[in-house]
Amino acid sequence: MEKTFNWVIVGAGGIAGEMASAFMAMGRQPYGVAGRTREKAQALAERCGAEKLYESPQQAFEDPNVDIVYLATPHNTHAELIEQALAAGKHVLCEKAITLNSKELERCVTLAGQKGLVLAEAMTIWHMPLYQELWQRLAAGEWGKVQLIQLNFGSFKDYDMTNRFFNPELAGGALLDIGVYALSCARSFLASAPDQVLSRVKLAPTGVDEQAVILLQNPENQMATVTMSLRSKLPKRAVIGCERAYIEIDDYPRARSARVVDAATGAVTQIQAGETGRALEYEVTAMEQAVRTGDASAMWLGWSRDVMNIMTALRREWGVRYPGEEY
Incomplete structure (x- = not known):
C-alpha cells in the first residue's frame, strides 16, 4: 500500500x-x-x-x-x-x-x-493532462518546430490601492500575479530559456506594474509575446504557432482542451485531456509521486527558475522593488 x-x-x-x-x-x-x-x-x-x-x-x-x-x-x-x-x-x-x-x-x-x-511551485500548467499530451506530440514532431507563441491574460481590477493587486507591501502587480502563468506556459513550449527579453510597462500609482507587453526570444530563435493587464479584461488565451499547424488554448492556466489547425488544409482537430475542476488534484498527485520516488523532474522546478529569472530581470529593468527586497 x-x-x-x-x-x-x-x-x-x-x-x-x-x-x-x-x-x-x-x-x-x-x-x-x-x-x-x-x-x-x-x-x-x-x-x-x-x-x-x-x-x-x-x-x-x-x-x-x-x-x-x-x-x-x-x-x-x-x-x-x-x-x-x-x-x-x-x-x-x-x-x-x-x-x-x-x-x-x-x-x-x-x-x-x-x-x-x-x-516545487504550484503551477497548474505543469500538471494538467492536456499539456502532457501536447508536449509529447510536439516532441514527436507531429506539428513541426514551435516558432511563435502568443499569450494574453487580463483582468480589470478597481484602483483599490490597499488590496494585494496594487499594494507593494503585499508584492502586488500583474507580473507576479498573472504574468507568471503566461510566462510559465510559454516556457513549457520553448526548447530552452529565453536569453533576450524586451518589454514595455505601465506602472500603477503605487509603483507596481499594472500592465505590460513582453517579447521573448531564445537561442533557437523561438519567440513569444506576453500581454498582461490588471486594468483591462483579456481572454486567457494561448496560441502556439508551429511549422505545420497552430494550437489554440483558451483559459490556459487550467485548460482541458485545445484546438489544432492544420496549416496546409485548415482542418481542425480537437484535443481533450483531463478536467479543469481537478487542476489542484493533479498537483497533489504529482507532488506525492515526487516525494515517494525522490524524482522531482515532473515538478518542473527548472522551468520555475527560468521564469523567475525573467521576472526578476523585468522588475529590475522597470524599477519595481518591494519593501525590504534584495534582488
Missing part, C-alpha cells in the same frame, strides 16, 4: 480553500491548517475536517507528523516560510509566484538540495 502523506495547508485565503476542496474531492482531508489569523484558519480547518489547527506556520513545521507543506500565503512571505519548512525537514509545494525573485529562489533551491527535500 502506498504511503499516505500528511499535508498542512499554510494560509486560509481563496486558493487555500480551493486546495482544501481538492483534498475533499479526492476523499481525503488535509492533516492540518495554519493561517496568519486563527479565525480564518479555524473556519477552513472545520470545513475540510483537518485533524490539526496550528497557532502559527512555525508550529506546523515543528510537528513531526507533517510530511508536506502547501504554502498559500502572500508572495512576500514565501521565501521565509519555504526556508523554515525546509529547515524543519518538510517537503514544500508553494503557490505561484514561488518567491519574489531569483535570489530568494536559488537560496531555497540550495537548501532543498542540502536537505534532500522536494521543493
